[in-house]
Amino acid sequence: MPLLTLKDLSHSRGLPLFSGLDLSLEKGERLGLVAANGHGKSTLLRLISGEEEPTAGDITRARGLKIAHLAQEIPDDPRPVRELVAEGLGPEAAEYEGWRADVALADLGFSIEAAEGPLSALSGGWQRLAMLARAVVGEPDLLLMDEPTNHLDLARIGALERWVLSAGLTLVIASHDRAFLDAVTTHTLFLRPERSRSFALPYSPALAALDEQDAADGRRFENEMRKASSLRRQAAKLKNIGINSGSDLLLTKTKQLSERAAALEEGARPAHRERGAGLIRLANAGTHAKALVSFDETTVEAPGGRPLYRFGPAWIERGDRVVLMGPNGAGKTQLVNRVLGAIRGEDETIRAAATLVLGHSAQDLGQIDGAGTAFGTINGRFDVGDDRARSLLAGAGLTPDQQKAPLPALSGGQRARLAMLVLRLQQPNFYLLDEPTNHLDIDGQETLQEELLDKEATCLIVSHDRSFIRNVASRLWVIEGRRLVEVEDPEPVFAALLAEG
Structure with missing residues (x-):
């Protein structure tokens, strides 16, 4: 049985972030979530975790499923790192299983000194790893990670990659780090306002497969529109013949051809065009200096x-x-x-x-x-x-x-x-x-x-x-x-x- 099933899931904020999304997540899968900024990645993670409710559709979680969510935002918290991580165990377990916080921090490369120091004294990258330790210390069945490599240098990214591959967790990872997604994911979901697409592939091969599907959609749309245009031309000719000859049969046939053309046009779906988050343009003023x-x-x-x-x-x-x-x-x-x-x-x-x-x-x-x-x-x-x-x-x-x-x-x-x-x-x-x-x-x-x-x-x-x-x-x-x-x-x-x- 899947750990998580999304059925016809939709969410809107003025404009639709995504709609009609179907997805199932099996134990051990590591899903990369890809979309432009502001197009629903963090929102989908919050819907999965239960922090928000969808506009429409259903989310089915396996009975007793334990979900942890590593959010993008780092809290401004002056407490010692170890105390903050142990809090992820819950109040009762933290009293007699606090050693789990030490293990989680050690697994992610924290020294004893860093673990005992305040969160606010750490760099942004180490703060993110501390929050990851807090998320996993309670041994979740499903871990949601929102931009986990932000502010990490390559040494810490390497350690995170090795940790992900050895932890055996089921993951949903929203990330813009293409190399990280290629290294750790098994599946990819391209989140779109309509017709989101998922593949049982890491990011780069999944992107190639997506491009092929989009190209096929484009060819299919053009063919259907050509057929509709041809039907309308035939209908126009028959209409003239029917009027001139007074044939009710030809006029009926004209109506049928027009209806078929309208049905083709209504059902034809153009290839997806990414609604980007905005253009980036740069300038390059001249200089004579070498x-x-x-x-x-x-x-x-x-x-x-x-x-x-x-x-x-x-x-x-x-x-x-x-x-x-x-x-x-x-x-x-x-x-x-x-x-x-x-x-x-x-x-x-x-x-x-x-x-x-x-x-x-x-x-x-x-x-x-x-x-x-x-x-x-x-x-x-x-x-x-x-x-x-x-x-x-x-x-x-x-x-x-x-x-x-x-x-x-x-x-x-x-x-x-x-x-x-x-x-x-x-x-x-x-x-x-x-x-x-x-x-x-x-x-x-x-x-x-x-x-x-x-x-x-x-x-x-x-x-x-x-x-x-x-x-x-x-x-x-x-x-x-x-x-x-x-x-x-x-x-x-x-x-x-x-x-x-």
Whole structure:
């Protein structure tokens, strides 16, 4: 018997997020859930967990099914990590089975010191793993995971992948991390407003199968519409003949042909077109400088002054898409900050070309904070006028209500698209991007990739996203020990970093 069955499930928020969804989940299956930002992934997880009720349809859970839900949002909780995790056992079990919290934390790589410290002292990635430990400590039958790799470096992603594959749990995973989905899922559901599709395949082969089905749907629709058009032409000819000859039989036949054409047109369903979460477009202002950023022999230090690594001399030239890789804490963001300082003229060993125009996106998207709303961000920073600001924001996927909402009320994906719009309007010729795919859906990631390649953008990018790196990087800088080195092939770096967790 399936652990979970969805029958004709629908949910709407003004527009339908999904409708007529049928799905069954067997024990041991690991289902990847794929959709654009704001198109129902988190909502479906909440419906499955019982936190919300569907607009229509039925959810049948196996008797006694125990469900745990790892949500995207991390609570602001000052309590010790171990106490927070043990709470996942329930009040009674926590008193005499608290050791399970220690085991769950150890399995996910927590040290004793980190387990005893407050949740708020951990990085975003470790906080997410702590919440995962809390979700699994009670040994659920079904685990729902919402963007579990957000803020994790490759070492922690590798550890999470190995944990998922060894835990033997039944999972539903909403994620935009294509490489992670390929590594851990057995099934894929593409969630759509109509005709959602599921496949007993990981993400990449499932996407290929989906493309084939969509293409077949397109051909079928065109054939049916051609048949309907042909029937209407025949009906028109018969009608003229019937009128001229006064034949009631031909007029009856005309009506029958018209009805058949109408039935074909009514039943024909066009191929699916993704209702994207908004366009991402970038600009690339011109410059005559060959090297936009030059590095002498440079030492990168931790905030307290401790040397982390050395490198140089080095250059970032026009058209270079340099991706900086390394584990969390190695000093990637410190180098980003040094480059920012150089552009402001504050660094003696790093020089920026006089014609450099910066486009910067921070990991926390802090560059868009301060204006209150999305509309205020665009209208206040750029001389585009009210109507143009609204149009630009609509193109980025923000509805009129979202344009006026406080920025903290927007989802991570919506804020990420707003940040990309700000980048475009700055007209930069050098992009400095720190984890730009953290909150972008797969459609947004692919669009960003295409824009960077199409515009021949010059970039320094910090990223842990394997698919994004493979598609974008023209040069790879890797922090290895106390040196930054340039490598040709990312795959050995991926393998080494994934194995560290």
